[in-house]
Amino acid sequence: MAGRRLSPAIDIEKYLRKRNLPHIWCAGCGNGIVLGALLRAIARSGFRQDDVAMVSGIGCSSRLPGYVDFNTLHTTHGRAIAFATGIKLGRPDMHVIVVSGDGDATAIGGNHFIHACRRNIGITAIIVNNYIYGMTGGQVSPTTPKGSRATTAPFGNAERPFDICLLAAAAGANFAARTTAFHADKLEDLIFKGLGRKGFSVIEAITPCPTCFGRRNQNPTGVDLMNLIREQSCGIEPGGKSEAPAGIRLGVFADRDEKEFTEIYAEMAAGAGR
Amino acid sequence: MSVVNVRLAGTGGQGLILAGLILAEAAARSHGKNVVQTNSYGPEARGGASKSDVIISDEVIYNPKPETIDVLLVLSQAACDKYCGELSPGGAVVFDSSGVVPPPGLKAMGADVTGIAVRELSNEIVANVVALGVLAGAFGLVSAEAVESAVLARVPAKAKDLNLKAVRRGIEEGRRIRSEMEKK
Amino acid sequence: MSGAKRGGIEVLSGNDMCVEGALAAGLSFFAGYPITPSSEIAESLSSILPRRGGCFVQMEDEIASLGAAIGASLTGRKSMTATSGPGYSLMQEHIGYAAMAEVPVVIINVMRGGPSTGLPTKAGQADVMQAAWGSHGDYRTAALCPSSVKECFETTVKAFEWAERFRIPVTVLPDEIIAHMRENVDTRCIAEAKPFDRLKPGKPPEEYEPYSYEISKEGAAIADFGRGYRFHVTGLAHDATGFPTNDPEEISRCNWRIIEKVEIARSAFTWTEKFMLEDAEILVFAYGSVARTAKDAVLRLRAAGIRAGLYRPVTIWPFPASEAREVFREARKVLVPELNAGQMAGEIEKYLTRGCDVEKINRLDGEIITPVQIMEAAKALHGRKKAQSSD
Numbered sequence: 001m002a003g004r005r006l007s008p009a010i011d012i013e014k015y016l017r018k019r020n021l022p023h024i025w026c027a028g029c030g031n032g033i034v035l036g037a038l039l040r041a042i043a044r045s046g047f048r049q050d051d052v053a054m055v056s057g058i059g060c061s062s063r064l065p066g067y068v069d070f071n072t073l074h075t076t077h078g079r080a081i082a083f084a085t086g087i088k089l090g091r092p093d094m095h096v097i098v099v100s101g102d103g104d105a106t107a108i109g110g111n112h113f114i115h116a117c118r119r120n121i122g123i124t125a126i127i128v129n130n131y132i133y134g135m136t137g138g139q140v141s142p143t144t145p146k147g148s149r150a151t152t153a154p155f156g157n158a159e160r161p162f163d164i165c166l167l168a169a170a171a172g173a174n175f176a177a178r179t180t181a182f183h184a185d186k187l188e189d190l191i192f193k194g195l196g197r198k199g200f201s202v203i204e205a206i207t208p209c210p211t212c213f214g215r216r217n218q219n220p221t222g223v224d225l226m227n228l229i230r231e232q233s234c235g236i237e238p239g240g241k242s243e244a245p246a247g248i249r250l251g252v253f254a255d256r257d258e259k260e261f262t263e264i265y266a267e268m269a270a271g272a273g274r
Numbered sequence: 275m276s277v278v279n280v281r282l283a284g285t286g287g288q289g290l291i292l293a294g295l296i297l298a299e300a301a302a303r304s305h306g307k308n309v310v311q312t313n314s315y316g317p318e319a320r321g322g323a324s325k326s327d328v329i330i331s332d333e334v335i336y337n338p339k340p341e342t343i344d345v346l347l348v349l350s351q352a353a354c355d356k357y358c359g360e361l362s363p364g365g366a367v368v369f370d371s372s373g374v375v376p377p378p379g380l381k382a383m384g385a386d387v388t389g390i391a392v393r394e395l396s397n398e399i400v401a402n403v404v405a406l407g408v409l410a411g412a413f414g415l416v417s418a419e420a421v422e423s424a425v426l427a428r429v430p431a432k433a434k435d436l437n438l439k440a441v442r443r444g445i446e447e448g449r450r451i452r453s454e455m456e457k458k
Numbered sequence: 459m460s461g462a463k464r465g466g467i468e469v470l471s472g473n474d475m476c477v478e479g480a481l482a483a484g485l486s487f488f489a490g491y492p493i494t495p496s497s498e499i500a501e502s503l504s505s506i507l508p509r510r511g512g513c514f515v516q517m518e519d520e521i522a523s524l525g526a527a528i529g530a531s532l533t534g535r536k537s538m539t540a541t542s543g544p545g546y547s548l549m550q551e552h553i554g555y556a557a558m559a560e561v562p563v564v565i566i567n568v569m570r571g572g573p574s575t576g577l578p579t580k581a582g583q584a585d586v587m588q589a590a591w592g593s594h595g596d597y598r599t600a601a602l603c604p605s606s607v608k609e610c611f612e613t614t615v616k617a618f619e620w621a622e623r624f625r626i627p628v629t630v631l632p633d634e635i636i637a638h639m640r641e642n643v644d645t646r647c648i649a650e651a652k653p654f655d656r657l658k659p660g661k662p663p664e665e666y667e668p669y670s671y672e673i674s675k676e677g678a679a680i681a682d683f684g685r686g687y688r689f690h691v692t693g694l695a696h697d698a699t700g701f702p703t704n705d706p707e708e709i710s711r712c713n714w715r716i717i718e719k720v721e722i723a724r725s726a727f728t729w730t731e732k733f734m735l736e737d738a739e740i741l742v743f744a745y746g747s748v749a750r751t752a753k754d755a756v757l758r759l760r761a762a763g764i765r766a767g768l769y770r771p772v773t774i775w776p777f778p779a780s781e782a783r784e785v786f787r788e789a790r791k792v793l794v795p796e797l798n799a800g801q802m803a804g805e806i807e808k809y810l811t812r813g814c815d816v817e818k819i820n821r822l823d824g825e826i827i828t829p830v831q832i833m834e835a836a837k838a839l840h841g842r843k844k845a846q847s848s849d
Contacts, residue, residue, distance in 0.1 A: 017690075020701055050686050055529070066690055066701060071683040073532065074692035074702075075525065076555050082522035086529025086537070087683060089513045090487055094533075094684050112525075115518040269508035295640060299469045302642035309469060311640040315579060336754040338639050338747060339826050 012039035015049070017069050024063055028214075028222020030181030030207025031061050034128050037184055037205075038097070039068065041191035045095075052095045055084040057109060059101035060135045060209075061128035078109030081116045084123050092262035095195065096122065102129040102143040106162050110142070117171035120199040121261040126191065127164055127202060130209035138212035149216040164204045169254035174199030176254040180206040180229045183250070190252075198260035206248055277331040278415060279340035282405065283357050284349030284370075287320035289402030294326030296406055296424045297416065301330045304420030310335045323352060330415060345413055347405055348374055349387060368408060368451070370401075383412065383451040390443050400440035407444020412452045418445050468645050472610040472637040473498040476566050476630060477506070479614025480538050482651035486512040487537040489526035491519055491545060494578040495634045496568040499540040520545035524552035528561050532691065534656075534682035536618060540566040542634075543576060546585060546592070554593030555693045556627035557716055560669065560680070562656060564617045566630045568637040569746075571797075571824040580824025581634035583746055584798035587805075589629045590775045596713065598720035600727055601629040601775040603745040607641045611648070613772065619654035620727070623677035624719055631774070633797065635747035635826055656680060663687045670698035673715065675723045720776055728781055729772040734760065738767025740836045741789040743806055745771050748795050748827050755832035762833075764840050774802070782809040791839050795819035795827040815839065 016039075025031045042052065052070040056062035058077035065072035071094075075083045080098045088096045105113050105127045116123060132150060133139040140150035140157050143164065147156040168176035175197045179186045187205055194201035208214060208225030219225045229248065236251035280297065282290040291313045298309040310329045315322065327343075329335050342362035348354040349370045358367055358377055369376050371384030385408045391401035403425055410421040422441055429437045470478075477499055480488075488507060490500040500516065507514040513530070517523040520541050527537040541549060546567040556563045569585045571577025589601035600620050602613035610632055617628040657679035659666050668689045671678040681687035694702040695709040703709060720727075731749075734756055735741065744752035749770040759766040769785050771778055786792070786809045794803040794816065803818045810816065817839045821827050 017701075049688060050684060053683055066692070069688055071532075071688050072690045073529070073683075074690070074694065076551055076693055079521060079525045079552070082517065082525030083529035085515065085517070085522070086487065086489060086526035086531070087533055089515055089526070090530035090533030090535045090537075091684050111518050112522050115522070265508070265513070269511070272505075272508045295469065298640060298642075302467050302469050306467070307642070309640075309642050311469065312635065313638060335641070336750045336757075337826075337829055338635055338641075338750055339828070341828065341830070 010040045010043045012036060012043060015039045015042065015068050015070075017067055020067050023067055025060060026211045028208060028210040028225070029060070030130065030205065030209070031064065031128060033181040033184050034061065034126065034187065034205050034207060035064055035067065037188040038099075038126060038191055040188045041195055044192050045195045047095050047195075051093070052097065053084070053087050053091075054097045054099065055080045055087065056099045057101075057104040058135070059104045059133070061099055061101045062104060064099045078104050078107070079112060080104070081109060081112040081123065081125065085116065085119075085121055088121055088123055088262055089265070092122070092266070096124070097195070098123055098125040100125060100127055101134070102127065102131065102164070103133045103141040106142045106164060106167070114167065114171040116200050117168050117173040117202070119261045120172055120174055120258055122198050122200070124191070124194045124197070124201045124203070127204045128207050129164060129204055130207045130213060132209050132213040134209050134212045138216065148213070165202065165253035168202040172200075173202050173254055174256050174258055175201035175252070176204075177202070177252040178204040178206065178248075179250050180233060180248065181208060182226050182229045182233070197257075198263065199258055276333055277329065278344050279342065279362070280328040280330065280345045280347070280409065280415065281325055281340070281343045281357060281360075282328070282347045283323075283325040283353035285352075286315055286322040286324040288324065288349055289399070290324055290349065290405070291315070291326045292428065293402040293406045294328045296421070296428055297409065298328050298330070299427070300410075300416040300420040300424035303424065305416060307331060308333065308335050310338045312338055323356070325353065325357070345409065345415070347409055349401065349405065350374065366413075368412060381455070383455050385412075385447050385451050387444075390447060391440065394443065395436065395440055397436060400436060403437050403440040404444040404447070407441040407446075408448040408451070411445035411448020413448075421445070466645060467642050469640045470607055470643050470645075471498065471640045472604065472607050472632045473568070474502070475607050475611040475643065476540070476614045476632065476637070477502045478648050479611040479651070480564070480618065481506065481510075482611070482648050482653065483615045483618035484536045484653040484655065485538055485618070487527060487530035487535040488513070488539065489515045489517050489523040489530070489537075490539050490541065491517055491523050493520075493542045493545045495570055495637055496540045496542045496566065499566060520548040521551060524549045524556075524563065524565065527563050528552060528556050528559075531561050531563050532683045534685070536562075536622065538564040538566065540568070542568045542570050543572045543582070543585060544574070546588065550588070550592040553599065553627045554595055554597060557593065557597035557599055558595070558693050559691045560625040560678070560716065561691070562621040562625050562680070563627050564614070564621050564630065565627060566614070566632070569631055569633040571822070577824040579634070581747060581826065582797050582822075582824065583633050583748065584801065585631060586774055586798070587801045589631055596717065598717050599627055599629065599775060600720070600773065601631055602729070602772055603631045603774050604636055604772065605746055605749045605770065606636070607639065608643050608647065609772065610636065611643075615651050615653075616729070622654055622656040624723065625678050625680055626720065631746070633746045659687065667698045668700045669696060669712070669715070673719045673722055675726055678719065724776050724779065727773050727776050728778040730778050730781060731768070731770040731772065732785070733768040733770065735767035735769060735785065737765050740764060740766040740791045740793060740840055741785070742766060742768045742793045742795070742832065742836070743802070744768060744795050745774060745802070748797060751827055751829045752795060752832055755829040755836065758829060759833055759836050764836060766836055777805060779809070782806065786810050786814070789814055792816045793819065793832065793836055793839060795832055795835075797821055797827065815842065
C-alpha cells in the first residue's frame with residue numbers, strides 16, 4: 001500500500017492522561033491504533049484541548065476518553081451520541097467527537113446513530129468495529145459476519161450484518177468512510193478529514209479482537225487477525241478490488257457538504273427574532 | 275350564586291374546549307372571578323366526544339372537577355344523552371336546536387347555534403363562539419363586553435370581525451331564549 | 459403556547475406554568491419527545507427558546523432526550539426535559555446516570571394512568587415511587603408534586619434550584635389534572651422569581667476535582683465543559699477526580715456521597731402544607747390534584763361536625779421525614795386518597811404510631827377521587843373510632 005508513513009513528528013503524549021495508563025485493552029487489540037490515529041488527527045486539526053469534547057458509550061473502545069486529556073464524558077450503553085448532541089447544541093463552537101463500538105453504535109444505540117446522521121449535527125463519530133461484544137466476553141453483534149462464531153452464536157451467526165457506512169450514508173451523514181487498524185495512516189487521514197467536516201461524519205475502523213472474536217474464529221492472535229484484515233480488504237474506489245464480494249470494503253461512502261444542524265438552528269433562531 | 279358549574283359538550287373539533295377557555299378568561303380577567311377549566315376528550319383529533327367544564331366562583335376553588343352541572347350546553351345528541359343526568363337541581367340545558375332533542379322534564383332551551391353559524395355567518399367554524407355568546411346572553415355568566423374582549427384576545431386579526439359578529443349574534447340569541455324561558 | 463403576559467391575571471394551565479417556571483429559573487436547553495399529556499411543554503418551548511438564545515431539540519426518543527439534556531447541562535446550560543409515564547420509564551436509565559455523575563437536570567413527568575400505555579389522556583399518581591426508586595442502584599433524588607397551576611410554576615423554579623445546587627436530577631410530578639387544568643393565576647410571580655445559578659469551582663483547573671467537594675447543605679460546585687476545566691465524567695463508580703476506580707474505599711465514598719448529599723439537606727427539601735391540622739381527629743394525607751378534593755372534603759366535613767385536617771407534601775422526595783413524624787405522632791385516624799393502589803400510604807406507615815387506624819382510598823380509573831368519596835370514607839373512619847372507644 002502506497003502513501004505516507006504515520007506522522008512521526010506529532011507529539012501525542014501531551015494528550016494522554018498518563019495517570020490512567022496502562023489501559024485495559026488486550027494485547028493485539030486495535031483500540032490503541034485507533035487512539036493513536038485519532039490523537040494525531042486532532043493534533044493536525046490544530047484543536048485546543050479545552051475545545052474538544054470526547055464522548056463515549058459502553059464497551060472496550062468507549063474507555064478511550066478516560067485516557068485522553070479533553071472534556072471527556074463516558075456515558076451509558078449506546079447513548080453517547082445523544083449526550084454529544086446536547087453538548088454540541090449547548091456549545092456549537094466545541095469540537096465534539098464520539099467514540100463508539102459496533103454494538104454500542106448500531107445495536108443499542110442504532111436509533112441515536114441514524115438520527116444524528118439525519119440531523120447532520122457537527123459531531124465526528126469514530127466507530128470501532130471489531131465484529132463482536134468484547135467487554136462482555138464475545139457475544140454476537142450487529143456487524144458479526146454471517147457464520148462467524150460468538151458466545152451467543154455457537155453454531156455460527158445466523159443473522160446478516162449491518163454495513164455501518166452504507167447505513168450512515170443512507171441516513172444522511174455528510175461523511176462516511178471505512179478503513180482498518182492495519183491501514184493506520186489512512187485511518188488518521190480519514191479521521192482528520194472527518195474532523196474538518198462541519199456536519200456529521202462517521203469513520204469506521206475495522207479492528208482486531210483476538211480475545212473475543214479471533215479465538216473463536218480460527219485467528220487466535222492479533223497478528224492472525226491483522227493478516228486476515230489485510231487480505232480481505234478491498235477498495236470501493238473505481239479501479240479497486242470492489243468485485244471481491246466477501247471482502248472488507250474500504251473507502252469513502254458519503255462525501256457531501258450539506259449544512260450542519262447547529263448552523264441551521266442558529267439561522268432559524270435569528271429568523272424567529274430574539 | 276357564588277359558584278356556577280358550566281359544561282360545554284359536543285363533538286371533538288367543534289371548538290368547545292377553546293370556548294370554555296374563553297369563558298374562563300372573560301370571568302377571570304373582567305370580573306375578577308376564580309375559575310377552573312378542565313377538559314376531557316377521546317383519542318380522535320376530530321369527532322369523538324369532547325367536553326369542557328368551567329367553574330366560575332367568588333370563592334377559592336379546590337375541587338377542579340364539578341360534581342353537578344348548573345349550566346349545560348350541548349351541541350350533539352350524544353353529549354345531551356350523556357350529560358343531562360348530571361344537571362344540578364334547577365340546572366338548565368341549552369341545546370343546539372338544529373339537531374339535538376333534550377329529554378323531557380328539564381329546564382331546556384333550544385338555541386339555533388349551528389343555524390346562526392352556517393346560515394347567517396356562512397361559517398360553521400364559529401359555532402363555538404356563537405355558543406359562547408348564547409351562554410353569556412342567557413345566563414349573564416359574564417358581561418357582553420367581557421366575553422367580546424376575551425374572544426378578540428384569542429382570535430387572529432383577520433378573523434376578528436367574523437368572531438365579533440358571531441359572539442354578538444350569540445348573545446342576542448341567548449337573550450331571546452332567556453326571555454322565552456321566562457315567559458313559560 | 460403559553461399565554462402568560464406577565465403581570466396580570468391570566469387563565470393558564472399547569473403545563474403553561476411549568477414552562478414559565480423553567481424560563482424564570484433560567485432554562486436554556488430543552489430536549490424532549492412528544493407524549494400526551496406533556497407535549498404542550500415541548501410545543502411552547504420550541505417557540506420560546508430559540509427566540510431567547512436558548513435551544514430546543516426534539517430527540518428520537520426519551521432516552522436520547524434526557525441524554526442530550528445532561529450533555530447540554532455539562533456545558534453550563536440549565537437543562538430540562540418533559541415527558542409522561544412511558545417516557546419516564548425510558549428516562550430512568552439517565553436519571554440514574556445524572557445521579558451517579560452528579561449532573562444537574564430537571565425532568566417534568568406529567569403523571570397519566572398506567573402501567574404501560576395505560577391512560578394517555580387521564581390522570582394517575584402511580585409514578586410517585588418510580589420518582590424515588592425508578593433507576594437501578596441506590597441513589598437519592600428530589601421530586602415535587604404541585605397541586606395548583608401556580609404551584610407548577612413554583613415547583614419548577616424550585617426543581618431547578620435543587621438540581622443546580624445539589625447536582626442531582628429533580629422531577630416535577632404534576633398529575634394530568636393539574637397539568638391540563640387551567641385556572642386564574644396572578645402572573646406577577648413570573649417577574650418575582652429568583653433564579654439560582656449553579657456554584658462555580660473556586661479553584662483553578664489544575665487543582666479542580668469534580669467529586670472531592672465537602673458535602674453540605676449549600677450544595678456543590680461544578681465546572682462547565684469547554685471552559686478550561688478538562689475533567690472526566692462517567693457513570694462508572696469513580697474517585698474524586700472522576701476517573702473509574704476499583705478501590706472499595708473509593709467506590710464506597712462515591713456511592714455514599716450521592717446519598718448523603720441529599721440526606722444532609724433533607725430539611726431544605728421539606729415543603730408541605732398543613733391545613734386545619736391543629737385539632738384534627740381525622741388526618742387526610744394527600745398530594746397533587748387529590749389534595750384539592752381532599753381540602754374541599756375537609757371543609758365540608760368540618761361543616762358537618764367532623765374535625766378533619768389535611769397534611770399535604772409538595773416535596774414528596776426526599777420525604778419530609780422529621781416533620782411527618784411530628785404530624786403523625788398524635789394521629790389516630792389517617793385517610794390516604796391516591797390515584798394509585800396505595801403507594802404513599804405504604805410510605806407513611808413508617809411514620810405512624812401504634813394503634814393508628816389507616817384507611818386508603820384508591821382509584822385506578824383515570825378519574826379524580828371526589829370530595830364525596832373522601833367524606834364518606836372519613837365518616838366511616840370517624841364512626842369506627844366511636845365504636846372502638848365505647849368498647
